[in-house]
Amino acid sequence: MLVKQMLLALIGLSSGMLVAGGLFSFIIELGVLSDFADRTHTGDKILLYEDAVVVGGILGNLFIIFQIQFHSMGWILPIFGLCAGIFTGCWSMALAEMLQVFPIFIRRAKIIRGVPWILLATAIGKGIGSIVFYYHRWG
Secondary structure (H helix, E strand, O other): OHHHHHHHHHHHHHHHHHHHHHHHHHHHHHOHHHHHHHHHOOHHHHHHHHHHHHHHHHHHHHHHHOOOOOOOOOOHHHHHHHHHHHHHHHHHHHHHHHOOHHHHHHHHOOOOOOHHHHHHHHHHHHHHHHHHHHHOOOO
8 A cells, every 4th residue: 555655656746747847848948038038138147047937836836735834924925926927927928929830830831711710710629628628627
């Protein structure tokens, strides 16, 4: 029984590390950090930014999993909210820039007719997928 629990713990930990690594690489690949470094003229500190994202993700997960609470530190909440808002805004802008992939793909694939229908089908598929996902309470 103990071996089975240890194996499950190892599989869970490994899977979590893989997913976290994928998320961190996705954030970095979107160019959010390089945009920060470019706009602040601190490109020589990009490795520090990447380390900060990883450490922040790890600490955030630990705080959530172990329900660590800080008492009498309400003053830090607005600062955290501001930083999280800035980061989320930059991340969403990077995702919006990724939408430029569609016109490039359509041009290279030489799709001449039916582009609005392809986009409509994609949107409907995403919508139906979301409805099914939340209807079955998978999320």
